[in-house]
Amino acid sequence: MRWRIISQVAGKEILSTLRDRRAIVSNLLLPLLLLPLIMLGLPLALGGLFNREQASETPVAVQNLSELPPELAELFEAANIAPFASDEPEEVVRSESASVGLRVPGDMANSVGAGEQVDLVLFSKQGNLAAEVAASKVRGAVDAYRQDLVAERLGAAGLDPSVLEPVTLRAVDASSTAERSSGQLSWIIPFFIAVWTLVGGQMTAIDATAGEKERGTLESLLVAPVRRSEVVMGKFLATMLFGLSAAVMAIIGYVAGGALLGSLVSSRLGGEGGEVVAMMGGSLQVTLTSVILLLTSTLLLAATLAALLLGVTMFARSFKEAQSYVAPLSFLLIIPVLALQFKDLLDLGLGIYLVPVVNVLLLMDDTVKGAVDGAALALTWSSLVIAIVLLLAFALRSFARENVIFRT
Amino acid sequence: MIEVANLTKSFGSVRAISGISFSVAAGEIFGLLGPNGAGKTTTLRILATLLRADSGTASVAGYEVKSQAEAVRRSIGVVNGGMGLYDRLTGREILNYFGRLYGMSNGPINARIDELAEVLELGNALTRQAGGFSTGMKQKIVIARAVLHDPPVIFFDEATSGLDVMARRAVLDLVRRFARDGKVVVYSTHVMSEVEQLCDRLAIIFRGELVVRDTLAGLLSSTGKASLEEAFFATVRKSGLVQEEAA
DSSP states (O other): OOHHHHHHHHHHHHHHHHTOHHHHIIIIIHHHHHHHIIIIIHHHHHHHHHHHHHHSOEEEEEETGGGSOHHHHHHHHHTTEEEEEOSOHHHHHHTTSOSEEEEOOTTHHHHHHTTOOOOOEEEEOTTOHHHHHHHHHHHHHHHHHHHHHHHHHHHHTTOOGGGGOSSOOOOOOOSOHHHHHHOTTTTHHHHHHHHHHHHHHHHHHHHHTHHHHHHTOHHHHHTSSOOHHHHHHHHHHHHHHHHHHHHHHHHHHHHHHHHHHHHHHGGGOOHHHHHHHHHTTTTOOOOHHHHHHHHHHHHHHHHHHHHHHHHHHTTOSSHHHHHHHHTTHHHHHHHHHHHHTTGGGSOOOGGGGGSTTHHHHHHHHHHHTTOOOHHHHHHHHHHHHHHHHHHHHHHHHHHHOHHHHTOO | OEEEEEEEEEETTEEEEEEEEEEEOTTOEEEEEOOTTSSHHHHHHHHTTSSOOSEEEEEETTEETTTTHHHHHHHEEEEETTOOOOTTSBHHHHHHHHHHHTTOOHHHHHHHHHHHHHHTTOGGGGTSBGGGOOHHHHHHHHHHHHHTTOOSEEEEESTTTTOOHHHHHHHHHHHHHHHHTTOEEEEEESOHHHHHHHOSEEEEEETTEEEEEEEHHHHHHHHTOSSHHHHHHHHHHHHTTTHHHHO
16 A cells, blocks of 8 residues: 555545534544533533522422421521411422422420421422422421431430430442542543544545445546546545544533633532532543543544445435434444443443444543553453454445446 | 457346447547437446446556556546536545545646636636536536546547537547647547537447447448438448337
8 A cells, every 4th residue: 555645545535524514513622622512511500500490599389387496497497498378288299380389287386395206298399300409408407406306315315316316327439539520420531532533534424435335426536547546545544533633622611611611610519410420420630641531542443434334325325315324323332332331230341342333432421530441451352353354345346346336 | 548359248147248348549529429328328437437238348558457457547627528527626625636536736737727727718616616617617517527638538428418509619629639749539429410520430229239430531432321410320230229219
C-alpha cells in the first residue's frame, strides 16, 4: 500500500466532510455541548429542584389540626411546613390541592399525655418527585418529634435512650475516590463516547461508500491507478478520524463542562441536591492517566466502528439505504450499555473483555471509576486490534466484489 | 492499441456478453452500438479493469487487463454518462485530487488543468463547488478528469446522456479532437446519429453478442440500407437474435 495514495483518499474525504455543515454540527458541536448539558445540567437542575423544595414552604393538609402537639408544630415551622386544617387530607392530595396530607387522631393530645401510641397517617402521591421531597420533610419533623418523645419518656423512667439501641451498625463507603466521584450513573459516560464515535464516523463512511455510488464517483475512483486496499484504508482513516473527533469532543465537553459548571454552581448546592449531582457523576474527577486510557480505548473503538461502517455501508445503493443499515448498529452499543447498569450484579469475569465493543464499554466504565485491571485492559485492546483487522478485511472484500461495487 | 478476443462475462445465471472480439488502432474512433442492456458497458468495464471476464483475453495500450490492471488504468480515461462529481469540492480540487491519484505532481497538474480549462471552456467552474454545476459543466469536468493524465486510450460510455444540444455538440467535438491527437477512442452509445457522425468503424452488440464489425460504409453496403438505423435492424434480424420477439 502506498501512503501517498492513502493520504490523498483520506484527505479528500476529510475535506468533503468538513465542508458539510451537518457533519460539523453532528460531529463537533453536538458532542461538545450535549454531554455537559445532560450530565451536569440535569443533576444541577434536579439539585436545584431539591434545594428549592427543601427551602420553600410546604403546605400540608392536616385533619384535626387543633390536636397537633405544640412541639410537633414547632418542628413543622422549623422545616418550612405550613399545616392547614382539612377534614379530607387524602382527597386534598388526590386533587393536588396539596402534595402532602396528614391525618392526626382526634384525641392525639390526650393519648400523647397518657403515654399511649399514636398513629399518624401520611398521604402523598408516590412516584411524584416533588411530593416525595415534601413528604420527606414531614417524615423528618415527625421523626424528630418521636425521638424527643422517646427520650422524654425514657428519661422519666430513669433510662438512657441508648437502651433502645444495644447494637449499632455504622456503614463506611469503602470505594475509592474515583469510584465515589464517578457516581452511580457513570455508565452514561462510556455510552456517550461510544454513541458519538458511531455518529461521528457514520456520515463520512456513508458518503465515502454509498454516497460515492449514488453520485457516480466510485467508478471514476476505481479506474484510477489505485489499489482497492489503498482506497479502503484512506476512507477508513477519514471515518475513524471523524468518529474519534466526535468522541474527543464529547470527552472535552465533559471534562471542561464539569470543571466549569461544577465550580460555578456546586457551592449553591447542598444536602440532597449535592447528592444528586454526585450520583449522576457530576463530581467526577478525571486524571491524566484515565484521560489517556479513555482516549486510547476510544481510538480503538473508533477504528473498530469505522471498519464496520465501511464494510456495511458499501453494500448500500444510496445514502438513504446506508442510513437504514447503520441504524441497527446503534443497538450494538445501546444493549451492552444498558447491561452496564447491572454490571455489579452480574458475574462477568475476564472473559467478557474478549467481546469487542462490549469490552471497551466496560473498560471505559472501569477507567472512569479508577478501577482498571491490567489483564482486562490487555484483553480488551488486543481483541479490538484483532476485530479491526478482521473488519478491515471484510470492508476490503466488499470493495473488491463486483456485485457490491456495481449494486446501484 | 486495443485487442479483444472472445470475451465472455456472466452475472449469476445471466450471460452479459459472449465471445466479444474486436481491435482498435491509434487515432481511430470505434463505435460500440447497441440498445440498453446489450453488453456495451460490461465490455468497457472489463477493458477498464473494473470487471473480470470469465474467459477471453483483452489488452489495452499493450497491457493485459487481468494481469496488468494498474498499468491499464494508467493508460485509460473513462467518461461515463452516469459519472458524477464530488459536490463539495471545486472543479480544481477534483482535478487536483485525481491528478495526484495518477501520480502527477503539483506543477504538471496545474499546467494541465489550465490547458484543459481553455480547451473545455471551464470558466469559473474551477473555483466553484461542483454541487452548483449545470449538467453540461459537470460532464466537462468529468471529461477533464478522464483526460487529465493524457491517456492514450479513452472510453466514452453513453457520454451525452442527459446533455442539452449545445453540451452534446461540445462533447462530440472533443471526441473528434482526441482522435486527431492520435488517441484511441472507444465510443459506446445507443444513439445511432452519434455513431454516424463520429465513428470510423463500429461494432453492433445485441443481447451480449457482437453481431457485426465494419465501417459505416461497409455496413450500409452489406445490408443494402440507406441509414444506420435500418442497417442496425437488418443486421440484428439477420443474426437470429430477434426471432423470439418477431414470433
